[in-house]
Every structure is written in C-alpha cells, then in structure tokens.
Amino acid sequence: MIVALTGAILMLFVIGHLLGNLQIFLGPRWVNDYAQHLRDLGLLLWLVRTTLLIAVFLHIYFTVGLALENRRARPQRYQKRDYIKASYASRHMVVSGLVVLAFIVFHLLHFTARKFNPRFPLLKNDPLNHYDVYSMMVYGFQNVYVSGFYIIGLFLLTLHLTHGASSFFQSLGLNDKKLAPQLAFGARIFAWLLFIGYSAIPVAVLLGFIQPAQKL
Amino acid sequence: MNFPLRIWRQSDRQSKGKLVEYRATNISADTSFLEMLDIVNDELTERGEAPIAFDSDCREGICGTCALTINGQAHGPKHPAAACQLYMRSFRDGETITIEPFRAKPFPLVRDLVIDRSALDRIVQAGGFIAARAGSAPEANSMPVPKHNADRAMEAAACIGCGACAAACPNASAMLFTAAKVSHLAFLPQGAPERTLRALKMVRQMDAEGFGNCTNTYECEAVCPAEISASFIAKLNREYARAILQRSAGE
Numbered sequence: 377m378i379v380a381l382t383g384a385i386l387m388l389f390v391i392g393h394l395l396g397n398l399q400i401f402l403g404p405r406w407v408n409d410y411a412q413h414l415r416d417l418g419l420l421l422w423l424v425r426t427t428l429l430i431a432v433f434l435h436i437y438f439t440v441g442l443a444l445e446n447r448r449a450r451p452q453r454y455q456k457r458d459y460i461k462a463s464y465a466s467r468h469m470v471v472s473g474l475v476v477l478a479f480i481v482f483h484l485l486h487f488t489a490r491k492f493n494p495r496f497p498l499l500k501n502d503p504l505n506h507y508d509v510y511s512m513m514v515y516g517f518q519n520v521y522v523s524g525f526y527i528i529g530l531f532l533l534t535l536h537l538t539h540g541a542s543s544f545f546q547s548l549g550l551n552d553k554k555l556a557p558q559l560a561f562g563a564r565i566f567a568w569l570l571f572i573g574y575s576a577i578p579v580a581v582l583l584g585f586i587q588p589a590q591k592l
Numbered sequence: 593m594n595f596p597l598r599i600w601r602q603s604d605r606q607s608k609g610k611l612v613e614y615r616a617t618n619i620s621a622d623t624s625f626l627e628m629l630d631i632v633n634d635e636l637t638e639r640g641e642a643p644i645a646f647d648s649d650c651r652e653g654i655c656g657t658c659a660l661t662i663n664g665q666a667h668g669p670k671h672p673a674a675a676c677q678l679y680m681r682s683f684r685d686g687e688t689i690t691i692e693p694f695r696a697k698p699f700p701l702v703r704d705l706v707i708d709r710s711a712l713d714r715i716v717q718a719g720g721f722i723a724a725r726a727g728s729a730p731e732a733n734s735m736p737v738p739k740h741n742a743d744r745a746m747e748a749a750a751c752i753g754c755g756a757c758a759a760a761c762p763n764a765s766a767m768l769f770t771a772a773k774v775s776h777l778a779f780l781p782q783g784a785p786e787r788t789l790r791a792l793k794m795v796r797q798m799d800a801e802g803f804g805n806c807t808n809t810y811e812c813e814a815v816c817p818a819e820i821s822a823s824f825i826a827k828l829n830r831e832y833a834r835a836i837l838q839r840s841a842g843e
Contacts, residue, residue, distance in 0.1 A: 446805055455690065
C-alpha cells in the first residue's frame with residue numbers, strides 16, 4: 377500500500393515535470409521563466425523536493441524488502457519456467473526501478489547540479505540574473521551518449537509504469553473484473569505517452585529542431 | 593504417441609533432487625496425463641525401480657489434490673483445468689515434457705512430485721470458517737442474499753485449494769487462494785460478524801507461512817483451474833484495508 381501511494385506521488389511528479397519541460401518547444405522564455413518560478417517558490421520547492429525524496433526512499437525501501445521476501449519464498453527454483461500472463465515488465469520491476477534510480481541520480485547531477493558538461497558554467501545569466509535553462513537543456517542533449525542514456529532511462533521508466541500505473545489500483549483494492557483490463561490498457565497508454573513526451577525533447581535537440589539561445 | 597519425459601526425482605526433503613529422463617511409449621492420445629504417469633510407473637515397477645510419487649485423488653478436477661508443474665506451467669498447458677483433466681492430445685507427439693512439483697517454500701517436498709500443502713489448511717484454520725454452529729441447511733428465503741453477492745460468493749467458493757496460484761506466482765504468493773477464501777465469506781451475511789478479524793488473521797497466517805507477496809502479475813488467475821479472478825485479490829486488499837481501519841478506530 378505504501379509502495380502504491382508513494383508510486384502515485386512519483387507518477388504525479390512525472391506528469392508535472394513533463395508538462396513543465398515540454399515548454400521547451402514554446403521557446404527559451406517559457407522554460408526559463410518556468411524554471412525561475414520554481415526557484416522563486418523557495419521553501420515550497422524544498423518541501424516538494426523533500427516529499428519526493430521521502431517518497432523515493434520509502435518506495436525503494438519497501439519494494440526491496442518485498443522482493444527479498446519473494447526470493448526467499450521459493451528457495452528451489454523451477455528447472456523449466458513458462459509464463460502465461462505475467463508480463464515482462466511485471467517480472468522485472470526491481471531491475472527497471474534500479475536503472476531508473478541510476479538515471480535519476482545522473483539526471484539530478486546533470487541538470488540540477490550542472491555537471492558533466494563544460495559548457496554549463498559558461499552560459500551567461502540574463503540581465504535579471506536568471507539562468508538560461510533552455511540553452512543548458514539544448515547543450516546537454518546535444519551529446520548523443522547523454523541523450524541515449526536519457527532515452528534508455530525513460531524506456532525503463534515506461535516499462536516500470538506499464539505495470540506500476542495499473543498495479544496501483546489493484547493494490548489499493550480499487551479494481552474489479554470489468555475494470556482490470558481497462559486499467560491495464562490505460563496504464564500502458566499513460567506510460568507510452570510519457571515516453572513519447574519526454575523523449576521528444578532529446579530527439580528534437582539531436583535532430584537540430586531546437587537550437588541553443590546562446591552560442592558558445 | 594511417444595514422449596521423452598524429464599521428471600523431478602527426490603527421495604526426501606533433505607536429499608538433493610534432480611530431473612531424471614524417462615520415456616512414455618505407445619500412449620493413446622485420449623490417455624489422461626495422470627494415466628500416462630501410471631503407465632510409466634507400471635513399467636518402472638516391472639523393472640524393479642521405485643515408481644514416481646505423485647498426488648491424485650478424484651481425477652475429475654474437483655478435489656485439488658493433483659499438483660504438477662508441467663512444462664513450466666502449474667497444471668500444464670491447458671487452462672482452466674487441473675492436471676488430472678489434461679489429456680495427452682494436448683501435446684505434440686515426441687514433445688519433451690518436463691514435470692516438476694509445485695515449488696514454494698511453504699510447500700515442503702515430501703517425495704518426487706508430492707508436496708505438503710497443509711500451509712493452505714492453516715490459512716483456512718486461521719479464520720476461513722464461521723464459528724457459530726450453522727446447523728442443517730436453512731429454509732432458502734429465511735436469510736435474503738442479493739443475487740450479485742451470492743454469485744460473487746459462489747465464484748470465490750469455487751476455489752479447490754490446489755495451490756496452483758502460489759506455484760505459478762513469480763513470488764510464490766498465496767494471495768489468490770487467501771483472497772478467494774476471505775471473499776467467499778465476506779459476500780455472505782453468515783460471514784459478516786467475523787469479517788474484520790477473518791481478514792486480519794488469514795493474511796497474518798499467510799505471511800507467517802512464508803509465502804511471497806503479491807506484485808499483481810496475475811499469473812495466478814491464468815493457471816487457476818477454478819477460474820478464480822485476480823479481482824478477488826483487489827477485494828482482499830479492500831477487506832484488509834477496511835479491517836485495519838476498523839481496528840485502528842477501536843471497533
């Protein structure tokens with residue numbers, strides 16, 4: 377239940393984060409103003425960040441505990457195993473989750489702590505002393521390997537959510553026979569929409585549709 | 593039809609088991625899977641070898657005694673059906689068939705393909721009954737039950753307790769079994785007085801037996817010979833959440 381609830385908090389964040397980021401397609405002003413608004417939230421921003429951090433911690437703490445119990449529940453493995461209904465995603469939640477965790481750590485270092493790219497510190501602030509997030513994103517994604525890792529991370533997040541988003545309802549008991557296939561389908565659509573939305577940004581940058589606002 | 597077989601042999605709980613190769617020869621397509629094993633066992637006995645131990649009783653899919661994992665699926669490739677309702681026509685001639693016991697820590701192995709499923713009995717003993725003396729069948733209309741509830745209770749009551757759900761679950765979880773038993777009584781007025789305690793006690797016993805946790809993969813409902821729907825697991829989650837809330841409210 378804790379896994380479902382913390383998962384839901386994280387899903388809400390992922391939706392909000394996508395909507396914020398998609399403003400890159402509207403131009404530098406939108407993204408930079410949005411980023412500045414977030415920073416201006418001050419204490420509230422840190423409250424949200426702390427909530428997310430706690431949610432991530434609890435989500436991992438409990439799922440790893442469950443996964444260890446589950447391993448112990450079958451000490452003698454099957455020699456031959458055939459799955460009928462259990463999807464690949466549902467059977468690899470721990471692996472996909474851990475890759476997503478690694479991705480989140482990289483992502484925070486990359487764009488929040490602004491590491492790994494020598495150009496990030498060279499970007500000039502605007503007259504109001506606001507950081508040029510737009511150009512940072514573009515320069516960040518111009519590296520094929522970085523973008524590649526983002527897309528892999530997003531793909532695993534998608535896999536994780538194709539199972540996780542509908543699992544949420546089942547775990548909380550908000551499911552019945554008629555609803556189950558619809559929720560499973562809805563969760564897949566939801567996860568793939570997120571994938572398309574998020575990966576559109578690095579892909580657009582790599583294809584040159586989005587150029588940095590500052591030339592370096 | 594002829595089949596190369598790979599069958600799990602293990603003389604007792606302590607010893608190390610392994611897959612041993614056998615051959616089933618001249619088997620009619622209309623032989624049941626268990627009859628095929630009987631034929632193989634007759635040949636083994638004639639040769640003076642120990643026959644393969646496996647469980648069966650009614651052989652018509654009612655009792656839930658047969659418990660074989662056939663080619664990696666609990667009860668074999670034909671669903672919904674117990675292993676005893678499986679016929680050799682479901683296999684290709686010459687197909688290699690791997691037979692293993694139901695595997696889960698709470699199902700300790702007795703011998704070869706025979707396992708001890710009393711863990712499931714202990715879950716039922718923890719609360720899967722009505723404590724009051726019910727007497728003989730009452731007059732049908734003395735206690736009205738809405739049609740929908742009666743139908744759902746009957747669906748859940750179809751569980752034959754074979755343990756295939758736990759055997760097929762990637763996590764060896766017995767949630768579908770427990771969900772069926774809890775739901776069955778939760779839908780009926782006779783089950784109402786003990787509803788809260790029943791959910792708490794049965795879930796506690798299920799965990800204590802060492803079963804894994806449900807991660808909603810729904811592999812259980814795919815192999816269930818009684819077609820118990822995984823939506824009963826959502827029902828169990830509701831029952832459990834309700835029970836926890838009621839208890840913390842001091843009821």
